[in-house]
Amino acid sequence: MKESLKERIRLWKRLYVNALENALNAIPNIEGVLLGYNTNIDAIKYLDKDDLEKRIEEIGKDKVFKVIENPSEKISSLEDLFGGILRSIKLGKAMEWFVESEEVRKYLREWEWDELRIGGQAGIMANLLGGVYGIPTIVHIPQNPKLQAELFADGPIYVPVFEGDELKLVHPKEAVADEEELIHYIYEFPKGFQVFDIQAPRENRFIANADDYNARVYMRKEFREGFEEIAKKVELAIISGLQVLKEHYPDGMTYRDVLDRVENHLNILNRYNVKTHFEFAYTANRRVREALIELLPKFTSVGLNEVELASIIEIIGDEELAKEVLEGHVFSVIDAMNILMDETGIERIHFHTYGYYLALTQYMGEEVRDALLFASLAAATKAMRGNLERIEQIRDALSVPTNERAMILEEELEKEFTEFENGIIDMTDRQLTFVPTKIVASPKSTVGIGDTISSSAFVSEFGMRKK
Numbered sequence: 001m002k003e004s005l006k007e008r009i010r011l012w013k014r015l016y017v018n019a020l021e022n023a024l025n026a027i028p029n030i031e032g033v034l035l036g037y038n039t040n041i042d043a044i045k046y047l048d049k050d051d052l053e054k055r056i057e058e059i060g061k062d063k064v065f066k067v068i069e070n071p072s073e074k075i076s077s078l079e080d081l082f083g084g085i086l087r088s089i090k091l092g093k094a095m096e097w098f099v100e101s102e103e104v105r106k107y108l109r110e111w112e113w114d115e116l117r118i119g120g121q122a123g124i125m126a127n128l129l130g131g132v133y134g135i136p137t138i139v140h141i142p143q144n145p146k147l148q149a150e151l152f153a154d155g156p157i158y159v160p161v162f163e164g165d166e167l168k169l170v171h172p173k174e175a176v177a178d179e180e181e182l183i184h185y186i187y188e189f190p191k192g193f194q195v196f197d198i199q200a201p202r203e204n205r206f207i208a209n210a211d212d213y214n215a216r217v218y219m220r221k222e223f224r225e226g227f228e229e230i231a232k233k234v235e236l237a238i239i240s241g242l243q244v245l246k247e248h249y250p251d252g253m254t255y256r257d258v259l260d261r262v263e264n265h266l267n268i269l270n271r272y273n274v275k276t277h278f279e280f281a282y283t284a285n286r287r288v289r290e291a292l293i294e295l296l297p298k299f300t301s302v303g304l305n306e307v308e309l310a311s312i313i314e315i316i317g318d319e320e321l322a323k324e325v326l327e328g329h330v331f332s333v334i335d336a337m338n339i340l341m342d343e344t345g346i347e348r349i350h351f352h353t354y355g356y357y358l359a360l361t362q363y364m365g366e367e368v369r370d371a372l373l374f375a376s377l378a379a380a381t382k383a384m385r386g387n388l389e390r391i392e393q394i395r396d397a398l399s400v401p402t403n404e405r406a407m408i409l410e411e412e413l414e415k416e417f418t419e420f421e422n423g424i425i426d427m428t429d430r431q432l433t434f435v436p437t438k439i440v441a442s443p444k445s446t447v448g449i450g451d452t453i454s455s456s457a458f459v460s461e462f463g464m465r466k467k
Contacts, residue, residue: 026463038241042119
C-alpha cells in the first residue's frame with residue numbers, strides 16, 4: 001500500500017505539471033468573459049482573541065451567547081453581530097448575515113479593518129480573470145465609488161458606460177461615481193482559534209453584509225439596456241450572486257422580477273453561443289432555490305459544494321441522499337450529480353469540496369481533468385499568499401502537498417468503475433473526472449477561494465478545448 005501510495009503521488013505530480021503547462025498555454029486563447037452580478041468592497045479583519053473578548057464583555061457576554069444557540073441570521077444589534085461571529089467560530093463554518101441596523105454599520109466602520117479587497121463573486125473573479133490571467137473581462141458593478149474602483153487590478157477589466165447613446169467599455173478606475181460604498185465586513189479566524197471556551201474546528205470566516213444593492217441583485221442601467229451589445233463581445237459568462245434573493249421586498253419587488261431579467265440575459269447569451277457557468281451558493285429560501293434549479297437548464301455549467309448540492313437534491317426530493325451528500329460520501333455525491341444532470345440536462349457539473357474535486361460532463365476529454373488541476377493550483381496559491389497577483393505565481397503551488405486522503409477515495413473509485421484511468425472515468429454517455437487537490441496547511445485567507453476554483457476551472461477548460 002505504501003509503495004502504491006508513493007506511485008500515486010508521483011503520478012499526480014506529473015499530471016499537475018502537465019495540466020499547468022496546458023492551462024497556461026490555453027488561457028490566452030479566450031477572447032472575452034462576462035461576469036455578473038455581485039461586486040462590492042471586502043473589508044477583512046483577522047480576529048484577535050483579546051480584542052474580541054473585550055468587545056463581547058462590554059456588550060454583555062450572556063446576551064451574546066444566547067444568540068449562538070438561537071440565531072436570527074440577521075444583524076439588528078451588536079449582540080447579533082458578535083453572536084454570529086462566535087457561532088461561525090464554534091461550528092467552523094462560513095456564515096453571512098445581513099446588517100439591518102445603522103448603529104451596527106457605524107460600529108463596524110469604527111472597528112476598522114486590516115485590509116480592503118474587491119469583493120463579491122463577480123468582483124473577485126474580475127480581478128483574477130482580467131487582472132491575473134489577462135483575459136478581457138466585462139464585469140457588472142452595482143455601484144462604483146472611488147474606494148471600490150481603486151481595488152480593481154490593472155489589466156483588461158471593463159465596465160460598460162453610456163456616453164450619450166453610445167455604450168463604451170472602460171476600466172472601473174475611469175468610471176468612478178459619487179455612489180454608495182457597498183461594504184462586506186469579513187472576520188477571518190484560523191483553525192484552533194479560541195475565544196472564551198469556544199474553539200474553531202477549522203479556519204473560516206463570518207461576513208457582516210452592509211450592502212443594500214447586491215442584496216437585491218440590483219442591475220445597472222448599462223446592463224439592462226446594453227446587454228445584447230455586451231453579449232456580442234464575449235465567449236464565456238459566469239453568473240453569481242443570486243443566492244441573496246428574497247421572496248418579497250418592501251417596495252413590492254419579488255425574486256421573480258430579478259430572475260425574469262436573468263433569464264432574459266441567458267436567452268441572449270445562448271443566442272450568441274456564449275458558454276455560461278452558474279456559481280451556485282447556498283440559498284436559504286426554499287422557493288428561491290426551486291426557481292434557481294428551474295433556471296439551470298439555461299446554463300452550460302454549474303459549480304457547487306456539498307452543502308449546495310445537498311440543498312438541490314433535497315428540493316428534487318431525495319432527502320436521504322441529500323443527508324449522505326452532506327456527510328461527504330463520495331458515491332452519494334456522484335449519484336446526486338447524475339440526478340442533477342438527468343433533471344436539468346446541464347452539460348457540466350463541477351463539485352468542489354475540501355480535499356478533492358469532481359466534474360461530471362456530457363463530453364469526454366483530458367481537458368476537464370487538467371482544468372480541475374489548474375484550479376486546485378490557483379486556489380492553493382491564493383490560500384498561501386492571501387492574494388494572487390501574477391499568473392506565474394501559480395507555479396509555486398506545485399510544491400504544496402497533494403491530499404493523500406483523497407487517494408483512498410481514488411482507490412474506492414477504481415474498484416467501483418472499471419473504466420478508470422488517471423482520474424478519468426468513462427461512463428459511456430458521460431465522463432466523471434476526479435482529482436485530489438493541493439492542501440495548504442495554514443491558509444493566509446479563505447475569502448474568494450471557491451470563486452478562484454470555479455472560474456479557473458471553467459475558463460481554462462474552455463481555452464484548452466478551443467485549441
